[in-house]
Amino acid sequence: MSAFEDEMRQAMASHDDEAPRAEDLLRSLEQASPPRRWLAGWYAPLAVAAAVVVVVAGSLGGVRLLGHQAGSAASPRPAGRAVALACPAKYAGEVPWVPAKPVGVDGRSRLVPQQTPSSALICAYPGSNLANRQTGWLLSGQRSLTGNLAGLATQLSWEARRLPSQQTFCAGVGGPQTNYLIGLTYPGGGTLWVTATDSACDSASNGEFTSASGVGSDMSRAFASGRWPARQPASCGGAVDSGRLGEEKALVPPGTTSLTICASGKARTFTSGYQAVVGALDRLPAQPTKGYCSSSPAPPDPMYQLLFSYPEGPLVSVYVAVGCHPEVGGLDLQSASASTVMPIIQQLLKGK
Amino acid sequence: MHLDDVLTELVADSGDRLLRVAYQLTHDRGAAQDLVQDALLRVYRSVRRRGLAPEDWYAYLRRAVINEYVRTRRLRSSTEIVTDTVPERAAAGSLEDRAADQVQLWAALGELSERQRAVLVLRYYEGLADHEIAALLGCREATVRSLARRGLAAMRPLVAAASIEEGRA
Numbered sequence: 001m002s003a004f005e006d007e008m009r010q011a012m013a014s015h016d017d018e019a020p021r022a023e024d025l026l027r028s029l030e031q032a033s034p035p036r037r038w039l040a041g042w043y044a045p046l047a048v049a050a051a052v053v054v055v056v057a058g059s060l061g062g063v064r065l066l067g068h069q070a071g072s073a074a075s076p077r078p079a080g081r082a083v084a085l086a087c088p089a090k091y092a093g094e095v096p097w098v099p100a101k102p103v104g105v106d107g108r109s110r111l112v113p114q115q116t117p118s119s120a121l122i123c124a125y126p127g128s129n130l131a132n133r134q135t136g137w138l139l140s141g142q143r144s145l146t147g148n149l150a151g152l153a154t155q156l157s158w159e160a161r162r163l164p165s166q167q168t169f170c171a172g173v174g175g176p177q178t179n180y181l182i183g184l185t186y187p188g189g190g191t192l193w194v195t196a197t198d199s200a201c202d203s204a205s206n207g208e209f210t211s212a213s214g215v216g217s218d219m220s221r222a223f224a225s226g227r228w229p230a231r232q233p234a235s236c237g238g239a240v241d242s243g244r245l246g247e248e249k250a251l252v253p254p255g256t257t258s259l260t261i262c263a264s265g266k267a268r269t270f271t272s273g274y275q276a277v278v279g280a281l282d283r284l285p286a287q288p289t290k291g292y293c294s295s296s297p298a299p300p301d302p303m304y305q306l307l308f309s310y311p312e313g314p315l316v317s318v319y320v321a322v323g324c325h326p327e328v329g330g331l332d333l334q335s336a337s338a339s340t341v342m343p344i345i346q347q348l349l350k351g352k
Numbered sequence: 353m354h355l356d357d358v359l360t361e362l363v364a365d366s367g368d369r370l371l372r373v374a375y376q377l378t379h380d381r382g383a384a385q386d387l388v389q390d391a392l393l394r395v396y397r398s399v400r401r402r403g404l405a406p407e408d409w410y411a412y413l414r415r416a417v418i419n420e421y422v423r424t425r426r427l428r429s430s431t432e433i434v435t436d437t438v439p440e441r442a443a444a445g446s447l448e449d450r451a452a453d454q455v456q457l458w459a460a461l462g463e464l465s466e467r468q469r470a471v472l473v474l475r476y477y478e479g480l481a482d483h484e485i486a487a488l489l490g491c492r493e494a495t496v497r498s499l500a501r502r503g504l505a506a507m508r509p510l511v512a513a514a515s516i517e518e519g520r521a
Binding site for chain 1: 363364367368371372374375376381382384385386388389393455457458461472473476477504507508
């Protein structure tokens, strides 16, 4: 063997300590464990052989390791330790289900931390929302995201919280549905799972924080492309990524960068001069939203959808509809009358 | 959900060794763990379907890890270092003298194609003979020798370039 080959052998050996350990693998397998029936028949001879090997080798840590892992999952993970997540073999609960609650990062105040994750792994579980069993859907594929993890963090960290009294309006249909899990790891060793589905009727959740809206369409696109999709600009007439943290406190949370006014499918966007609209909305006496407005007998007229954009994260959508009750409404707050707001909006539109 | 005790014992017995081999192949902790986990699950399904119990459990799983690595990496990447000339022997007094930096060697190993890397890891890390590597990879012994030779040849300019770069800095 040449000196070069000998050097290479030593170089390889010098990295042994960097490899993951069996306990890390056990933790992942614990989440991705195959059904027990797989282990029932064929495995018996192996079980005996393996037991002999284990005893002869004096490796007594197996079962204890498992117990240790189960215990350590609930305790804070040591800072700085790299962690790898693995997709569970099946989606083991009803939506929204995650395999573990956040560890080492705050999962209570936001859907994900305002921090770019070190890695993101998406797991897909196709099924049907018409099926009798809404749990146990099997893993069909997984994908590590390689792009725009910062965008993922900024979008998901600003997702609005689902309030207990909140009603959901969605256009879900019966049929095929895919449930997703996205496993995030963070510098310092924190981990967090978020679940979402491609149904418009399901919220996203990390096990401690449940969002008001779903992010399943983004999950689908990320799963297909391998990178988190870029944020879409405000547009009228289509699906709008709205529902922003802070809407429980103000119709228009601070920090807007532009306003898009939608009326009859047409859009006008203002990057300045619209603050009077924001001020008027925030001065309205507001109450928790109890539902979308109802009108009778004639449809509301005029009716506007106001889309407020922010430097990052979801939009804020507010409707203003004269003749509808209530006349102003956002995700979490609504107000009975648009009488003070409507003239300002119309003035803005005329001035453009 | 808890793992079957047998699986737990098997991982306790072979997990560290498999993970170290996987890490040598991937140079990435997460990828190494994924690799071993995927191989384990593949073996489950295969053995269940075929009803075979391997005599050497570690060797069986190692084979699954290697095959999984070659298979998946080939799907993910077409990057392969191609060398036009394959020196039978290194130039005297050149590389052996300069390649002492193990960091550069490790990095250079990471630049090789998946099959070249697999051969070198099996030969120099696992200490397998070429005929054993050939059996494991399902190829001829001559192919193993060729892959090893080309792998070593490809590493030399990478290590040399790194040395030159380092010398400039």
